[in-house]
Amino acid sequence: MRSHTLAVLPGDGVGPEVTRAALTVLDAAESRFGFDTRRTDVPLGADHHLATGELLTDEATAELDRHDAILFGAIGSPRVPPGILERGIILELRRRMEQAINLRPVRLYEGVPTPIAGLTPERCDLVVVRENTEGAYVAQGSSVHVGTPAQVAVQESVNTWYAVERAVDFAYRLASVRRGRLTLCHKTNVLVEAGKLWTAVMESVGERYPDVETDYVHVDALCMHLPVSPERFDVVVTDNLFGDIVTDLGAVLQGGLGVAASGNLNLDGAHPSMFEPIHGSAPDIAGRGWANPAGACLSLAMLLGHLGEGEAAAAVEAATAAVLAGLPAPGGEAMGASTQELCERIAAAVADDATPEVPGSLMAQLAAVAAGRAAEG
Ligand code: IPM
Numbered sequence: 001m002r003s004h005t006l007a008v009l010p011g012d013g014v015g016p017e018v019t020r021a022a023l024t025v026l027d028a029a030e031s032r033f034g035f036d037t038r039r040t041d042v043p044l045g046a047d048h049h050l051a052t053g054e055l056l057t058d059e060a061t062a063e064l065d066r067h068d069a070i071l072f073g074a075i076g077s078p079r080v081p082p083g084i085l086e087r088g089i090i091l092e093l094r095r096r097m098e099q100a101i102n103l104r105p106v107r108l109y110e111g112v113p114t115p116i117a118g119l120t121p122e123r124c125d126l127v128v129v130r131e132n133t134e135g136a137y138v139a140q141g142s143s144v145h146v147g148t149p150a151q152v153a154v155q156e157s158v159n160t161w162y163a164v165e166r167a168v169d170f171a172y173r174l175a176s177v178r179r180g181r182l183t184l185c186h187k188t189n190v191l192v193e194a195g196k197l198w199t200a201v202m203e204s205v206g207e208r209y210p211d212v213e214t215d216y217v218h219v220d221a222l223c224m225h226l227p228v229s230p231e232r233f234d235v236v237v238t239d240n241l242f243g244d245i246v247t248d249l250g251a252v253l254q255g256g257l258g259v260a261a262s263g264n265l266n267l268d269g270a271h272p273s274m275f276e277p278i279h280g281s282a283p284d285i286a287g288r289g290w291a292n293p294a295g296a297c298l299s300l301a302m303l304l305g306h307l308g309e310g311e312a313a314a315a316v317e318a319a320t321a322a323v324l325a326g327l328p329a330p331g332g333e334a335m336g337a338s339t340q341e342l343c344e345r346i347a348a349a350v351a352d353d354a355t356p357e358v359p360g361s362l363m364a365q366l367a368a369v370a371a372g373r374a375a376e377g
């Protein structure tokens, strides 16, 4: 039987609720598709930090590193000053595990309400490939004259050919198994030096993918196009900070943060990839069992696709979409069912081979991209 090792990092707030519930869905996928996962719980987050003062320890890193993939809940708590846990755990993991890209689908599923008037599912199916290790996220910079009116802050953005090329190459590969369109999103009119590098990488890597059509959009213009004409985009590749910002907007299009999924992908297999819902720890609703588990379940579907379990990935995506379509509200008590109950419904839909497929499943495309990379060695 195919077997995968999974580190489960539930974290803070609603993280444990959605992660545990998503594991019910994983159980259903394993029984239907004939594979199994060996799971290890890794406790990191606010409780662990408050009890020990630790963030991401070398031991936890080594433990996570022994697994094929990481299923991540959320990190962040009002009991710890903002940013400490996020930088010390999430960003540190992305760096240490060389999770080169953050893959964020923006897909409106049938029957899911969107705040964008007139938007239909056929018009909203794109993927953002966010460079995940550098740009403004390198934590480089300095301050002088702090606390005086002469205070100066320098915050650097680093762009290396190496990291940009691996992100752009993945984006081309993904575009070539999708609708064959890749858009570079940047701000080349102002960030001239970084813009030159990104543009040159796009051209150079593009020589290997002659069938992919490319274009370019400034990040501010992307924010204008995204709500009114998302159908312009198939795969969008962008810098770390731009990707962070535009994918929150993307989440709104597809029905809110509760629905949005992401995968932090390590592309050379040297370390595990990590899959996380975008919604974060949501301390305001934590502990009530009202968090929408769709983001966690769709992240699980991406995890399965990345591990090469394409059929299971597509089934989890389809089951999540089917259950989402019947929800009276995107989150909170008004959903009419608890996080766990919803995952039981999703699990039942995974087990049922009559659940309608989602056409052009990104999760299945991920499995195709992973297989292509493996074949090249
Ligand atoms: C995200 C989050 C993180 C980021 C924070 C929590 C550090 O906003 O995953 O989009 O900026 O990448």
Ligand code: MG
Pocket: 244, 245, 248
């Ligand atoms: Mg963000």
